[in-house]
Amino acid sequence: MTAWTPAEFESKLRERGRAYHIHHPFNVMLNTGRATPEQVRGWVANRFLYQVAIPVKDAAIMASCPDREVRRGWIQRILDHDGFEITGPNGTIRDAGGIEAWLRLAEAVGLSREEVMDERHAIPALRFAVDAYVNFARRVPWQEAVCSSLTELFAPEIHKQRLATWPEHYPWIESEGLQYFRNRVSQARRDVEQGLAVTLDHFNTRALQQRALDILQFKLDILWAMNDAMAQRYGVNA
Numbered sequence: 391m392t393a394w395t396p397a398e399f400e401s402k403l404r405e406r407g408r409a410y411h412i413h414h415p416f417n418v419m420l421n422t423g424r425a426t427p428e429q430v431r432g433w434v435a436n437r438f439l440y441q442v443a444i445p446v447k448d449a450a451i452m453a454s455c456p457d458r459e460v461r462r463g464w465i466q467r468i469l470d471h472d473g474f475e476i477t478g479p480n481g482t483i484r485d486a487g488g489i490e491a492w493l494r495l496a497e498a499v500g501l502s503r504e505e506v507m508d509e510r511h512a513i514p515a516l517r518f519a520v521d522a523y524v525n526f527a528r529r530v531p532w533q534e535a536v537c538s539s540l541t542e543l544f545a546p547e548i549h550k551q552r553l554a555t556w557p558e559h560y561p562w563i564e565s566e567g568l569q570y571f572r573n574r575v576s577q578a579r580r581d582v583e584q585g586l587a588v589t590l591d592h593f594n595t596r597a598l599q600q601r602a603l604d605i606l607q608f609k610l611d612i613l614w615a616m617n618d619a620m621a622q623r624y625g626v627n628a
């Protein structure tokens with residue numbers, strides 16, 4: 391079988407968006423305003439585990455990537471999440487980063503930083519799902535780990551959905567708490583450009599393209615399983 395053209399291959403990857411967790415009943419509940427404050431807090435506290443795993447996953451990709459150009463681009467993801475402080479002749483540039491933005495979201499929904507950071511609300515099945523992602527990135531060739539980040543193709547939509555619906559449905563959450571979602575809309579688009587370029591270039595036979603689709607499905611399943619775990623723990627309201 392001949393390889394798909396890059397455009398065909400990209401549209402096959404994008405088609406997988408139909409299995410994105412944006413369609414999971416727990417997420418639908420959250421983004422249509424049917425969640426109680428307890429369910430919102432449960433989601434924020436558990437999703438924190440994914441948040442802190444992302445830069446560890448990205449460091450694992452960098453550790454196994456011998457391509458300097460790719461590393462130069464990829465390091466941005468670690469800076470996005472962990473934040474940075476760089477001092478030069480013109481002063482200091484600081485960014486508190488995505489993990490900090492998530493902790494501010496946590497406070498805005500009524501959780502303390504401590505109870506989020508010590509992961510006391512963590513659901514075991516959700517932890518296993520997140521660990522599976524980090525362990526995958528540690529184990530496979532870096533191009534496969536890059537490919538697994540491509541669920542981000544579908545992430546701007548879910549962040550925009552939260553920004554569009556939460557202020558109306560959850561007026562008790564301070565608008566400033568939603569800054570994480572605002573930041574991610576453009577960051578995810580930039581991430582996707584890089585991840586997609588690597589994937590379209592590396593997976594260049596039909597067999598490899600099929601492998602890429604399997605990897606993307608594996609990652610979609612991780613996000614779905616995280617939502618299953620939260621639905622089971624916190625319930626889904628009709």
Ligand SMILES: O=C(O)c1cc(C(=O)O)c2c(n1)C(=O)C(=O)c1cc(C(=O)O)[nH]c1-2
Nearest residue numbers: 444538539540541542544545548549574613
């Ligand atoms: O809120 C979400 O639904 C969601 C999903 C995803 C995703 O699709 O993996 C990411 C994010 N958010 C996100 O904020 C983020 O920084 C991120 C990084 C990655 C990745 O795989 O490298 N996914 C995601």
